[in-house]
Amino acid sequence: MERREEVSRRPWYQEYLKGLWEENPIFRMLLGMCPTLAVTTSALNGLSMGLATTFVLTSTSLVVSIIRKLVPGQVRIATFTVIIATFVTVADLFLKAKFPAISKALGPYVPLIVVNCFILGRQEVFASKNPTGRSILDALGVGSGFIFALTLLGSIRELLGSGEVFGHEVIPGWHPWVVMILPAGAFLTLGFLVAAMNAIERTK
Amino acid sequence: MEGRLVVAVSPHIRAEMDTRKVMMGVLISLVPGIVAGVWFFRWHALVLLASCLAGTLSAEASACILRKKPSTLGDLSAAVTGVLLAMVLPPTLPFWAAFLGGVVAVGVGKQVFGGLGQNIFNPALVGRAFLMAAFPVLMTTWVAPGPEAVTVATPLALMKFDHKATPLLDLLVGKVGGCMGETSALALLIGGLFLVLKGYADWRIPLSYLGTVAVLGAIPWAFRPDLYPSPMFHLLAGGLMLGAWFMATDPVTTPVTKVGRYMFGIGAGVLVVVIRLWGGLPEGVMYSILLMNAVTPLIDRYTVPVPFGGKR
């Protein structure tokens, strides 16, 4: 029942770069929409969510790629899930202990990283089939793509919703568009961003 | 060669009516309402109209350029959206907010779906819903008609929160607080009748919509006239007249079949009464039409006529 190794043959730097654009979890694969839409009310929230998720993703990929040959195929999902859940809880407790303000702003969405589908997805399609070095690069790449997407989304929503980015006033005297901080603003912004990314992709 | 011999595929019988003519008819039928709005709210109304039109027309033009399509400004649909949007906004709304509403109405409400005929929701109401969510305070600040522009509550808000009725004659003429083009029920009625009599809109929707509101509104009123507004009040107050004649009749976002149109009107009527009497908001016309827009494809699916010899 040994799972076949499908080692990726890309040049090593491509393992990282592909997560930023061509396999960007948000703009290209549209995975992990729950945190994307829920917590990006400000640039800081988006960035911290991205960092927390990247931590969980990279740690899980590291562990999974190390033990990939030991885990029987039948229980791989259960094993991956336990590992993900452990790192999520670690991240949650760490944020609560060291960054209570961020933890409060992200609310229940830190524990919910556990159900973020692209974390399990990266284990299934990559870390469980590739050596540790490549798996970490892959996880960091996808994580960076997620951070980029969430911070961009958060910055736009914060800018239009309050005239600020990362809490710094950018447009003085801006009349806030309340809708951008509400869920509807998340859907609108994401829609326009994906459209823009598709337009850029098409011109290539 | 030109025009001598036309070779075309079917249909060969063509009506004289095209989009531009229908839109022109709608614009003409809106004139009484606009005149009343300008009369009551003076330059506020004119600024509002100009900003909304600038928003919708520029969004239409830029969407056509972005999509590399020929300009569709000539079909006047963007102009109709702009005028309708201006009529459902508070007169004192800042010009930039009205402009933004126009851009959202045509950009998000219509063009992202692929332009006229493809949109799910009434574009003017999408613009209004966006502004309502974006600027809740600006969108609920009302002024009394006249040169002074004193802040007042709308008749529906007075009814809902203070149980104070407004004289029906004021509602009919439009000498009350409210959106720029919704206050004068009489002017809108004249325009609406013109629209229906000329065949630009189907009478079934306004009839079933207004009828449902009147009948449902009458039931609680019959039991507790001190607590609930009369059916006449329901019909004349708020944006019902404007919504029923000019927005619920939008051919793109309403059912195509006759039965479906009755269902649309009845559904929207029920929603208005429910929201007005038991909801958190004083007025429900916008959401009633938007919600019924959303179920229109479903209504169409279940009311599609069976072709001769066909099977269900």
Added chain:
Amino acid sequence: MSVSARMMLVLTVVGVFSGLSLVYMDKYAEPYIALHKKEAVREAIDKVLPGVDKVEEVHRDETVIYRALDSSGKLLGYAFLAEGPGYQGKIQLMVGVAPDLRRLTGMEVLESVETPGLGAKITESSFEEQFRGLEAVPAVGYVKAGRKPAPNEITAITGATISSASVVRIVNEGLNEVRRVVRAGPPDCETEATIKWKGGKK
């Protein structure tokens, strides 16, 4: 080794490691979390009862009341946590009241999920400041914007009457509870813990 034995072994080992690391992490984080919670309470008391130096926690049944003393040991007033439903979800407040329980000294919103731009304005100081020195007898009330409030009334936020009214209702309910507890007997005998106030934090 058979497949099922390997399955069990792998899952057991992963589970044990996971459990151990969580226990370790929890041990590490717990004191910090408790500290943050205490600090949040202290800061809130500081805001609703200015000039506070020492705080005593009074427990009775389910209720916790904070007795606030100034540097000379004189009773400044009481502070208490009150919570209840708002427009969209739970609102939690810290309320300060004078020793006679007839006048509020301040109010601070600790948690709320009201609509941004409307109900969320209850967390702004312009709204919270209205509670400073507000008469609480017969009960706190509110008026809509544009009308003149009585000494026991606040002005509701335009377009967010429900959120404003919820705050008023939560304050009143909490105040009744505090009155019941304080009048039931000398609270000192119920004191369980005394938080030493570290002055000069601000």
